[in-house]
Amino acid sequence: MQHERSEAERQIVQLLRTARCKLDLGVAFLSRIDETTRTTEVVDSVVAGIRAGYSGPRDSGFCLAVVEGRLPKVMPDARDVPEAVRLHPVDLPQIRGHASVPVVLSDGAVYGTFCAFGLVTDPEPSPRDLALVEVLADAAAMVVEPLVRLEQRQARVSDRLAPVMAAGGPDVVLQPIVGLGTGARDGAEALSRFPAEWGRTPDVVFAEAHGIGQGTASSCWPSAAPRRCSTRCPATCP
16 A cells, blocks of 8 residues: 655655656656665656665665766666666666766755666657756755754654663652741652753753654653652652
8 A cells, every 4th residue: 555645755756757757758766875775765657566665775776876976877778888787676677768866965965866767668868858857856855855854853862862761761859849838848849850961951851752752751751750769758758
């Protein structure tokens, strides 16, 4: 079953479809390249069996080779390029025409590639098609960059919270509750405290935890804290 596309994916599909139709090729896709893997994230295709989620090692296929300059950005016929012949995925039909450019974010980081290719029955792309693909790749970069920045922020929050969660929650400070009329200690309040170097108050930390889907776990910290600190509670602590 196909998942429902997000708004960003729908925008990318429109860009891919523009490339595929203008170049008169059968397939267009956006790939993402990370430290280990190359993944086809969004696809617009009239060729059966080619869909999003297709992945392989980082250095497999044409994508990284285009980014690194080992393959030209436009190949009228990939069968005439020895490196393309060597890298051609064995589980894909024979690619003929191929146009691909890196998708580059505003900080210079390479997200992946914006590609269009055709089979042996499709027309050959020409070098003049490169300008169109580059413009569409720039537009795709603008669509994906906010999502990349959100992922990075969420990863930073998750990495920061991980050791605290593994230890069972934040440090707890017990603050006495004193009756103003009698001056007697009526109980104690357990306050969450996070590492000072974070520079964040507890309400901000809890909000960040909720923001990355860890709110359920973090909401248990205050209730767990008094139990962990029970030996330090005053005798009058309820």
